[in-house]
Amino acid sequence: MSALIEQPIEKSERSDQPPIVNDFTINVATVNGSGSQTANATIIRALFKMGIPVTGKNIFPSNISGLPTWYTIRVNKDGYTARRDSTEILVAFNSQTADADLESLKEGAVCIHPQDVVLKDKANRPDVIFYTLPVKQFVKEANVDVKLRDYIANMAYVGVIMELLGIEPEQVKAALQTHFKGKAKPVEINYNMVNKAAEYVRNNLPKQDPYKVERMNATTGKFMIDGNSAGALGAIFGGVSFVSWYPITPSTSLVDALNDYLPELRPEDENGKATYAVVQAEDELAAAGMVIGAGWVGARSMTATSGPGISLMTEFTGLGYFAEIPGVIWDIMRMGPSTGLPTRVSQGDVLKTYYLGHGDTKNICLLPSNMKECFEFGWRAFDLAERLQTPVFVLSDLDLGMNLWMTDPFDYPAEPMDRGKVLTAAQLKELQGKWGRYEDVDGDGIAYRTLPGNQHPAAAYFARGTGHNPQAGYSERPDDWENNLARLAQKHDTARTLVPKPAVDERAGAKVGIISYGSADPAVVEARDQLREAGIETSYLRLKALPLDETTREFIGKYDHVYVVEINFDAQMRSLLQLHTPEYATRLIAANKCDGLPLTAQFIADKVKQGEGKA
Amino acid sequence: MTTELKAGNEKLNRLGLDKLDYKGRPSTLCSGCGHDSITSQIINVCWELGVDPQHLIKMSGIGCSSKSPAYFMNRAHGFNTLHGRMPSVTTGAMMANRELKAIGVSGDGDTGSIGLGQFKHLLRRNVPMVYIIENNGVYGLTKGQFSATADVGQKLKYAGTNELTPIDLCLEAVSSDCGFVARSFAGDAKQVRELLKAALSYNGTAVLDIISPCVTFNNHEDSTKSYPYGKAHEERIHDISFIESREEIQVDYDPGTTQIVQLHDGPIIQLRKLDEDYDPTDRGAAMQLLEEAHAKQEFITGLLYINQTRQTLSEIHNLPRTALADLPSEKLRPSKEVFDKLIGDLLA
Ligand SMILES: Cc1ncc(C[n+]2csc(CCOP(=O)(O)OP(=O)(O)O)c2C)c(N)n1
Ligand code: SF4
Ligand SMILES: [Mg+2]
Numbered sequence: 001m002s003a004l005i006e007q008p009i010e011k012s013e014r015s016d017q018p019p020i021v022n023d024f025t026i027n028v029a030t031v032n033g034s035g036s037q038t039a040n041a042t043i044i045r046a047l048f049k050m051g052i053p054v055t056g057k058n059i060f061p062s063n064i065s066g067l068p069t070w071y072t073i074r075v076n077k078d079g080y081t082a083r084r085d086s087t088e089i090l091v092a093f094n095s096q097t098a099d100a101d102l103e104s105l106k107e108g109a110v111c112i113h114p115q116d117v118v119l120k121d122k123a124n125r126p127d128v129i130f131y132t133l134p135v136k137q138f139v140k141e142a143n144v145d146v147k148l149r150d151y152i153a154n155m156a157y158v159g160v161i162m163e164l165l166g167i168e169p170e171q172v173k174a175a176l177q178t179h180f181k182g183k184a185k186p187v188e189i190n191y192n193m194v195n196k197a198a199e200y201v202r203n204n205l206p207k208q209d210p211y212k213v214e215r216m217n218a219t220t221g222k223f224m225i226d227g228n229s230a231g232a233l234g235a236i237f238g239g240v241s242f243v244s245w246y247p248i249t250p251s252t253s254l255v256d257a258l259n260d261y262l263p264e265l266r267p268e269d270e271n272g273k274a275t276y277a278v279v280q281a282e283d284e285l286a287a288a289g290m291v292i293g294a295g296w297v298g299a300r301s302m303t304a305t306s307g308p309g310i311s312l313m314t315e316f317t318g319l320g321y322f323a324e325i326p327g328v329i330w331d332i333m334r335m336g337p338s339t340g341l342p343t344r345v346s347q348g349d350v351l352k353t354y355y356l357g358h359g360d361t362k363n364i365c366l367l368p369s370n371m372k373e374c375f376e377f378g379w380r381a382f383d384l385a386e387r388l389q390t391p392v393f394v395l396s397d398l399d400l401g402m403n404l405w406m407t408d409p410f411d412y413p414a415e416p417m418d419r420g421k422v423l424t425a426a427q428l429k430e431l432q433g434k435w436g437r438y439e440d441v442d443g444d445g446i447a448y449r450t451l452p453g454n455q456h457p458a459a460a461y462f463a464r465g466t467g468h469n470p471q472a473g474y475s476e477r478p479d480d481w482e483n484n485l486a487r488l489a490q491k492h493d494t495a496r497t498l499v500p501k502p503a504v505d506e507r508a509g510a511k512v513g514i515i516s517y518g519s520a521d522p523a524v525v526e527a528r529d530q531l532r533e534a535g536i537e538t539s540y541l542r543l544k545a546l547p548l549d550e551t552t553r554e555f556i557g558k559y560d561h562v563y564v565v566e567i568n569f570d571a572q573m574r575s576l577l578q579l580h581t582p583e584y585a586t587r588l589i590a591a592n593k594c595d596g597l598p599l600t601a602q603f604i605a606d607k608v609k610q611g612e613g614k615a
Numbered sequence: 616m617t618t619e620l621k622a623g624n625e626k627l628n629r630l631g632l633d634k635l636d637y638k639g640r641p642s643t644l645c646s647g648c649g650h651d652s653i654t655s656q657i658i659n660v661c662w663e664l665g666v667d668p669q670h671l672i673k674m675s676g677i678g679c680s681s682k683s684p685a686y687f688m689n690r691a692h693g694f695n696t697l698h699g700r701m702p703s704v705t706t707g708a709m710m711a712n713r714e715l716k717a718i719g720v721s722g723d724g725d726t727g728s729i730g731l732g733q734f735k736h737l738l739r740r741n742v743p744m745v746y747i748i749e750n751n752g753v754y755g756l757t758k759g760q761f762s763a764t765a766d767v768g769q770k771l772k773y774a775g776t777n778e779l780t781p782i783d784l785c786l787e788a789v790s791s792d793c794g795f796v797a798r799s800f801a802g803d804a805k806q807v808r809e810l811l812k813a814a815l816s817y818n819g820t821a822v823l824d825i826i827s828p829c830v831t832f833n834n835h836e837d838s839t840k841s842y843p844y845g846k847a848h849e850e851r852i853h854d855i856s857f858i859e860s861r862e863e864i865q866v867d868y869d870p871g872t873t874q875i876v877q878l879h880d881g882p883i884i885q886l887r888k889l890d891e892d893y894d895p896t897d898r899g900a901a902m903q904l905l906e907e908a909h910a911k912q913e914f915i916t917g918l919l920y921i922n923q924t925r926q927t928l929s930e931i932h933n934l935p936r937t938a939l940a941d942l943p944s945e946k947l948r949p950s951k952e953v954f955d956k957l958i959g960d961l962l963a
Binding site: 268275297409450454 | 636640668669670672673684685689690691692693694695696697700702703704705706707708709710711712714715732733736740928929932933934935936938939940941942944946947948949951953954955957958961962
């Protein structure tokens, strides 16, 4: 590209546009492994510190370096955080995708790119405002170690965005300080680059676009975190004492967070001994086995994995369900089948996980939608697992788990830890040793257990996956078998009353219901506002757990149409809802999408409008 | 244990327990099955040593052999886990409470095929447990298929002739630097007993690969895993005796013919050399011995390898004596102050 064309054209015409403040999406296109995460996190943190609602979503490849990656930053004064399809500001730092990225830009958008990212169609997009930067020259002048060059180069777009949008430089600096944990040298190197690029813009590239940011007050008292860290913190405040795991995207960072936070939050005891152990297993099968072993002995044990790992945990989940052993399994869902799109979001493990095992199994699944729930379910999962003596799944996903979300502070667990029905030696003495491991004394389907190491001579029982009677003795008797399964079903019904209740927002006059869960929530929230503007009032039920409960049945009963919004191909939750409420099966309309990306409000609104004949 | 020792009553062990207290449910295995004779030795040894059943866990995978834990020590918690997965469950259990003792019973199919990966990783981690493989060269419970330990040329009615090289589980164990590796024969009750005693005193994973004939599917005369073959061919590499405490070996022993191994909490293994000069603390020698036995088709038994220098997994993780399961909630859930500080940091 010649320097001439890069000069701003038609400048005056555009600057007449009224400014668009705190409402746009930036799409940063870079090469995976080039260190753009630091640059993106810096922009997000700086905006957040200016009190402006912001979210970031990383659309990254399954690759260590070289493949394209996109990071979308949504700035929205109304606090909407869902992904949008359109981009107002493109940072085209990846020559592999630059042409396609430019093509997908809507009219009047902005494109920031380095001189050496040559855009074939630049001339054909007179509507787009281009800002071209001599990034190579900046890097050369910065005179840093070769290894750092790519990272530093990315800081150039931070500088441009800062200058063009009016982000406060102090906040950029503060963000870098947070990122580099206060280490002066990297902060300085990076900030110099930011500054250099900003200066260049100031002197050479007059602003032609209408986008800008203004300080707000919408983030005070909030912080930003990813769901895997929130979940790990929740587990720590849930008293986790044994973790076994096998690395898999997107769950790895949950265990990383455990390893980061545990030493600080659960320091060694007065004898200098650890109060927890994190063991990297040889595979997910072994990870699940260790969780079951530790849970049997009475530790609060957990693992974190994703779809392929869940498959390997199938047999152990069945054993845990049937031998009635607590354990917590986080599934940070990613896109299948098979290896699928391992770095893209999905809610495709709902049916599988609910029924994981062979024969008749049904598992408890918690469905967090936001950072507070990732934290809360992190500790609550242990209480439920020990109360119900069964494996409990937390179905998070890549979007929740790995992206940065704004959140209000978490709440310290309001209830003491519930260790469930465990008989001590003293209690056994009182019972004169008379007890049955699988005997339903209280009528809730939950029997009492003892832990190995209990010193009462009658404490022991034999845990097994084979048929057993209430005394845990081996049995193939038809009545023992049937009675036991019936008790397990009853226990599952008890679970219905113990798991978190759905969040319901009912609107007067609404004829349309929406049911959703997990990371689909922000898009639903935004879509409902759009639908209201279009004259469609909706009520909303957000599921927080499986098994489904009566609230959900009542909700469905009230609406002519209930759209089930989810991120999977087979409309899995809709199937479960139909099974739960066969009388309403035809009211439940699938509003599912499965393309590897977080849902947009637009998609949901269109789907509902279509269904309601208002498209 | 609360029961007091009733002085003079020889039927009671040091915990005041009768041998009957170490019994399990009646066995449902075929009569004459090698696995049952190993069960008897487990009962004898645990009673004799006064192993506290309430501090023991009995673990297994799936198979005829893996049913055995139901047939001994009713007073101990047991877990009949999944096929080949005893190691991972035991790892979790022993991490949750390092004061427990674990006896695991597996089969050659359970350990050598479906569970080989978990077996190797258990050894890498050195999880304290006695790991018994009741090795019959066949899948008993699924009725007569070859297992991975069957020797080349072995014949089974159901499965024909085995053409594949066997996996030697002792060799696998030694190569993983498992610190206690022994081979024995269910027909050699005394040796099984002495090895079991030593294994129970070993701090780490102790592997006992015990040839345990399947009388229903693999006990024909020319089977290398049969009683007749074992009886005719067993070659002990030494005579092993387990001695509970040092005071008991006042008797002079000749260092030329007797090797003494002191176990970590006091007991002693006395190995009286037979024909060959063999030092079980030498890992290279152990591998060589096994390789040679293989080549020469010899059935050697005894303590093949001992190494007491490795840390156990719970030691590596610096776990407390108190079971993780028994930690009170103040130790498990950080305080509100810690929480407030954390939230403050996140808000900063
Ligand atoms: C996942 C799984 N696959 C297969 C089986 C069937 N099965 C049960 S026992 C067994 C073989 C047991 O052989 P071994 O461990 O040698 O024990 P033995 O019966 O010979 O004592 C098999 C294949 C199973 N229970 N689980
Ligand atoms: S089939 Fe073989 S291994 Fe199984 S119980 Fe009978 S003799 Fe023992
Ligand atoms: Mg076998």
